[in-house]
Amino acid sequence: MPRASGPLAEALRRGSVLLDGGLSNQLAAQGCDLSGDLWTGRVLDERPDQVEAAHTAYARAGAQVLITASYQVDPRHPRAAALLRRSVDLAARAAETADHEVWVAASVGPYGAVLADGSEYRGRYGLSVRRLADFHRPRIEALLAAGPDVLALETVPDPDEAEALLTVLAETGAPAWLSYTVxxxxxxxxxxxxxxxxxxxxxxxxxxxxxxxxDPAEVLPALEAAAATTRKPLLAYPNDGSVWNAATRTWRTPDHPAPWPTRAWRTAGARLVGGCCRIGPDRITALAAELSRTGDMTDDQSS
Known part of the structure; x- marks a missing residue:
């Protein structure tokens, strides 16, 4: 089946849309080496076939949106434009393998992601909004040139970076979602x-x-805060509750992971629901089944 033919915004008005899960954990499960500062960007550069395979795993698990491997690609990299275009092309090819419509979301990670030191979990880099906009502009332009369905302005740690991203977005006319990490x-x-x-x-x-x-426990209060300020559809794709240690480059898994009250999230207004770090295809398959049972998935595309 071809990629989704209608805008994602229209689908969100009809019901819930299922996002994919964490790309890095799926690449690791496939045996990829994620060491070094480029992280998933390294695999995008050296093993694009593995990136496509990871996207395909999520598409076949029922995901209706595939988020590209561009999160940590530094726009100052000599081959940045080519890698960013490749990230969209690989997700689009994987979308073709699904038996349901699939949108491609081009990931625009925060400035802190390219520093590879955990800065995206702190924010406040000491850069002005203008300098942050100048950093993000070439990456956004390169991603849009590759033709994604939507931009994913994701893992944003502070309002100043959100303002910088919105400044660049306004120059493009492109649709996007924006998600904070909290x-x-x-x-x-x-x-x-x-x-x-x-x-x-x-x-x-x-x-x-x-x-x-x-952390999944942070989702519902955040959605309630968002719903108090906007009537837009809301989104939630938490990790499994683990905490990233940038110094050791390891995850600390909680002894008692928080539950995923996805029904409560949807009641609060979440229409884009999926997973982030350490959430794999099996969890996305389970979410697809849950949305299908409740009749909440847009056009019941969970086959």
Whole structure:
């Protein structure tokens, strides 16, 4: 079946849409080497076949949106434009293998991701909004040239970086979602969530707002904060509750992982639902079955 023919925004008005899971954990499960600062970008450069295979695993698991491997590609890299285009092309090819419609979301990770030191979980890099916009602009332009269905402005740690991304987005006219990474009921930089969500609520190009790469227990309060500031569809794709240690490059898994009350998330307004780090195809298959049982999945595309 070809890629989705209609805008994702229209699908969200009809019901829930299922996102994929974590790309890095799936690549690791396939035996890929994720060492070094490029992380998944290294595999994108050296083993694009493995990136396509990871996307295909999620498409076959029932995911309706595939998020590209561009999260950690530094736009200053000599081959950045080619790698960014490749990331979209690989996801689009994987989408063709599904027996349901699949959208391709081009990942635009935060500035902190390219530093490879965990800065995306702190924010406040000491850069102005203008400098952050200048950093993001060439990557966004290169991704859009490859023809994704939507931009995923994801794992944003603070409102200033959100403002920079929205500044560049306004220059393009492209649709996008924006998701913060949060902790303790605030953005990772410590800013209150209502004000953070309000930064993006007025943008007509933002088709959904929410959170990703956070503990599942953080999701519902964040969605409630977002719903108080916007009538846009909301989104949630948390990790499994593990905490990333940038110094040792390892995850610390909780002794008692938080449950995933996805019904409560959808009741709060979440229409894009999926997983981030350490959430694999099996979990996405289970989510697809859950959405199918409730009749909530857009066009019941869970076959």
């Amino acid at each position: 902790a303790d009921g605030r953005t990772r930089s410590g800013d209150p969530l209502p004000a953070a969500f309000a930064r993006a609520a007025g943008s007509e190009q933002i088709i959904a707002l929410g959170v990703n790469c956070c």
